[in-house]
Amino acid sequence: MxxxxxxxxxxxxxxxxxxxxxxxxxxxxxxxxxxxxxxxxxxxxxxxxxxxxxxxxxxxxxxxxxxxxxxxxxxxxxxxxxxxxxxxxxxxxxxxxxxxxxxFVDGIVVRSEDDLAALDDAGVRATAFSLVDTLAALHAVDVTTGPPAELGRPAGYLRRQVERWYGQWQRVATRELPDVDTLHGLLEATCPAESDHAVVHGDFRIDNAILDRDDPTVVRALVDWEMATLGDPLADLALHVVYGDPVFAPVLAGAAASTSPRMPGADELVERYAASSGREPRDWAFHRGLAYLKVAVIAEGIHARHLRGDTRGDGFATVGEATAPLAAAGVLAACG
CATH class of the missing domain: 3.30.200.20 (Phosphorylase Kinase; domain 1)
Structure with missing residues (x-):
């Protein structure tokens, strides 16, 4: 069957x-x-x-x-x-x-706080930092030649992201949220003209990685590349940090591994990335605001599909609760 x-x-x-x-x-x-x-x-x-x-x-x-x-x-x-x-x-x-x-890549996927319980505190921190190092390694891939050079158009990436996610909001929204319009206006006004470019995963968080069963600090494979392209690497870092905000938890039915208080804080993750990549987080308020807009729209899209009966499995009933708090957090972030 x-x-x-x-x-x-x-x-x-x-x-x-x-x-x-x-x-x-x-x-x-x-x-x-x-x-x-x-x-x-x-x-x-x-x-x-x-x-x-x-x-x-x-x-x-x-x-x-x-x-x-x-x-x-x-x-x-x-x-x-x-x-x-x-x-x-x-x-x-x-x-x-x-x-x-x-x-198929064998390994473990850490989605929830229950999954994190298998690791002691030192193991949680080491795994989180290993993920950030893997993100830095992705952003170090040469995109000037070979197949990676054909993955997208890096020029104008940030401006396109602002308009694309606001356009997505207008397609999937199930209610009016003025904070989304406010956030879009702030991002339009502060969008950098140009930026660095690298292979951007587009959805980088702990549960989009397969970790080694015996040593979770070893990343066996990154997965879920549907939003990958060539763009600003700081968009990935900001999204990774936003996934750690507790307001994201309803998207994964609460108790998400990424929002666990056992995970390193945002400042620690940014510091680790800067050390590993050699790249400083410029225009950070903009990048965080854009990340919140993206996650808010993703949450609303999932919520809309759930209302239509197009989702499969459990854990979708709470997703819509995250949209408004994410948008509000994005306004605060974008204001610096």
Whole structure:
């Protein structure tokens, strides 16, 4: 029986054509109900892959980009940044939507405070700092040549981000929130003309990393690259810091690992990144404000899909509670 969102008969035919070594008899199970994309563990009994497809229901423009996710993972192969092996990319002719297939990477994913409980305080801090070092390594990838150079248009990135996320808000909003309009105005007025550029993950937080089972300070793979592009690396750092704000917790049904008081504070994370990357956080009020706008819009989009009945799994009922506090926090951040 096919899980919701997959057609195993169609997937079997695709795997036979495009995946070397596939032996037939594919089965799949939903791994994540998709606060963004849907993630499935796919196996033929001998091999294991991860399949990612967009969520069910209507999609917002430029979001849930499977082609982008696949191209980034393929481009980073051999770069020293830990990623899953790229296997295959399908257009919407197979399942009705595009999907990306990667190799399975064994390890642990730390999503909640309960997951953090397996680590002592020193282990939590070491793991958090290792993640920041991995982010700095991503931002050090040469984007002047080879496949990474083809991942986006870095010129004008920040201005496009401001307008893109405000445009997304206008598409997904389920209520009026004046703080969103205020935040957009502040970001428009303070947006830097140009900035550094690097490969930007676009959704960097602890639960988008697969960690080694025996040593969680070792990052086995970064995942969820759907919003990756070439842009300002400080956008990634600011987003990572905002994910640590307690107002984000309802997006992950509360008790999120990223918002745990056991995690290093924002100032410590920024200091570690500066030391590891050699990059100082310029225009920091702007970057934090933009990160809050982005997360507020993401939360509202998830909330809208939940109201339509397009989410799968548990933990979506509280997501809408985060939107207003995130927008308000963004106004304060953008004001410096």
């Amino acid at each position: 096919s899980p919701d969102g997959l057609d195993l008969t169609a997937l079997d035919a695709f795997l036979r054509r495009h995946v070397d070594g596939y032996r037939g008899g594919v089965t799949a199970e939903l791994v994540s109900g998709g606060r963004s994309n849907l993630t499935y563990r796919v196996t033929d009994g001998e091999h294991v892959w991860i399949l990612r497809r967009p969520p069910l229901g209507a999609l917002t423009p430029s979001a849930h980009d499977m082609g982008r996710e696949y191209r980034v993972v393929a481009a980073l192969a051999g770069s020293g940044v830990p990623v899953a092996p790229a296997v295959a990319l399908a257009d919407d002719a197979v399942l009705g939507v595009p999907f990306a297939l990667t190799g």
